[in-house]
Amino acid sequence: MTDLSNIPRRTYFLVYLALMVLLAATVGATFLPLGPFHLAISVVIAVAKAVLVMLFFMHLRHTRGRTIFLILGGFLLLLILIGLTNIDYFTRVNGLPMVH
Amino acid sequence: MSEISMVHDERTSIEGEDFEHLSLETQSMGMWLFLMSEVMFFGAVFAAYIVYRHAYPQVFEEASRHLDLTLGSINTAILLTSSFCMALAVNSAARGLRKQIVFFLLATVLLGIIFLGIKFIEYSKEFSAHLFPGGDFQYPGSDPARAKIFFSLYFTLTGLHAVHMIIGIFLILILARSAWRGHFTAERYAPVDMIGLYWHFVDMVWIFIFPLLYLIGPK
Numbered sequence: 672m673t674d675l676s677n678i679p680r681r682t683y684f685l686v687y688l689a690l691m692v693l694l695a696a697t698v699g700a701t702f703l704p705l706g707p708f709h710l711a712i713s714v715v716i717a718v719a720k721a722v723l724v725m726l727f728f729m730h731l732r733h734t735r736g737r738t739i740f741l742i743l744g745g746f747l748l749l750l751i752l753i754g755l756t757n758i759d760y761f762t763r764v765n766g767l768p769m770v771h
Numbered sequence: 772m773s774e775i776s777m778v779h780d781e782r783t784s785i786e787g788e789d790f791e792h793l794s795l796e797t798q799s800m801g802m803w804l805f806l807m808s809e810v811m812f813f814g815a816v817f818a819a820y821i822v823y824r825h826a827y828p829q830v831f832e833e834a835s836r837h838l839d840l841t842l843g844s845i846n847t848a849i850l851l852t853s854s855f856c857m858a859l860a861v862n863s864a865a866r867g868l869r870k871q872i873v874f875f876l877l878a879t880v881l882l883g884i885i886f887l888g889i890k891f892i893e894y895s896k897e898f899s900a901h902l903f904p905g906g907d908f909q910y911p912g913s914d915p916a917r918a919k920i921f922f923s924l925y926f927t928l929t930g931l932h933a934v935h936m937i938i939g940i941f942l943i944l945i946l947a948r949s950a951w952r953g954h955f956t957a958e959r960y961a962p963v964d965m966i967g968l969y970w971h972f973v974d975m976v977w978i979f980i981f982p983l984l985y986l987i988g989p990k
Contacts, residue, residue: 675865676957683862687855691848698844701986709989713982720978728858728971738800745807749814756818757825767826 675730686727693720795961802965806972813931813976820924820983827917834912834921835987837902839893843985846889847977853882854974857943861967867957869950876947876963879970883940890933897922928980935973942966 697716705712726732731742760767793801824831860875901909903926904919912918946966949955955963 675862676867678862678865680859680862683855683858686858687851690851690855694844694847694851697982697986698840701840701989704989709986713986717979717982721975724854724971724975724978728854728974729968734796734799738796738803741800741803742807745803745810748807749810752811752814753818753821757821760822761825767822 675733678730678733682727686723690720690723693723793961795964798961799964799968802968806968809935809972813928816924816928816931817979817983820928823920823924824983824987827914827920830912830914830917831921832988833914834910834918835984837897837900837912838925838985839896840985842889842893843981846886847981849882849886849889850974850977853879853886854971856882857967857970861960861963864950864955864960864963865957867955867960869953869955872950872955872963873947876943876950880940880943880947883936883943887933887936887940890929925984928984932973932976932980935976939966939970939973942969 693716697713700712700716701709731739856875856878860872860879863871863875897903901907902922904923908915908919908922910918943966946962950963
């Protein structure tokens with residue numbers, strides 16, 4: 672791992688600023704007539720915020736080797752969990768069991 | 772004292788010294804392994820959310836309007852700020868600045884407590900509006916039975932998140948005490964790094980909870 676003491680405070684502040692701008696953007700977008708794009712925009716912004724937090728606050732930018740493989744493996748499992756669950760439900764002819 | 776009993780004594784310590792022989796990188800990898808198991812834990816609830824939102828999109832959109840967008844947005848800003856303070860605390864630890872570690876850790880805790888306070892206000896509003904999916908659930912919209920699913924997911928996700936916040940606050944307070952007593956140096960600060968990772972993870976969960984629950988469809 673790289674020496675974290677060399678990272679200037681300014682970097683953290685700029686990332687924080689970017690996160691706040693993205694928050695304002697995602698809240699602002701809900702007041703715009705974007706039709707079906709609301710979901711896509713809010714998910715893209717959320718992923719962007721999460722990536723910023725991971726790269727800079729959790730210093731993945733300075734992390735190498737097995738830790739990265741471990742994290743990628745974890746997200747692959749998450750993809751399988753969410754993906755296969757939803758492939759099942761999305762392709763059911765009778766939909767979900769009825770809620771009364 | 773023999774070699775073996777020294778090792779044993781170290782392992783009975785509560786402040787993490789039992790892992791001191793490991794590099795910071797190895798310790799942070801262990802934390803990431805735990806966090807990925809947490810990703811799967813929250814991932815299961817998010818998977819359920821996607822299934823039901825896909826099945827009942829209009830119901831979810833309507834139910835979402837009963838949440839307080841203003842308080843939710845303020846809370847998101849507060850949590851991002853607390854993560855920023857935590858990042859500075861870890862940075863201070865890497866630089867060996869004892870008092871700054873304590874200052875930024877306490878700022879993180881303060882913001883975390885404000886977040887929970889606002890969350891409590893939101894919850895009490897929703898409980899008095901009978902939106903908690905319990906016995907006296909009353910929903911003014913068109914499809915109460917399905918809206919109940921939205922509120923179940925809302926209380927599950929935000930409740931699990933709040934539990935993680937409470938645990939995090941206790942961990943940071945213990946950490947701040949250790950930092951104050953000078954237990955960390957620029958070479959040895961793995962506990963600050965690891966609890967920092969945990970706090971950022973909890974922040975990241977909220978980054979997804981917020982748009983998926985509060986920001987559905989146009990206002």
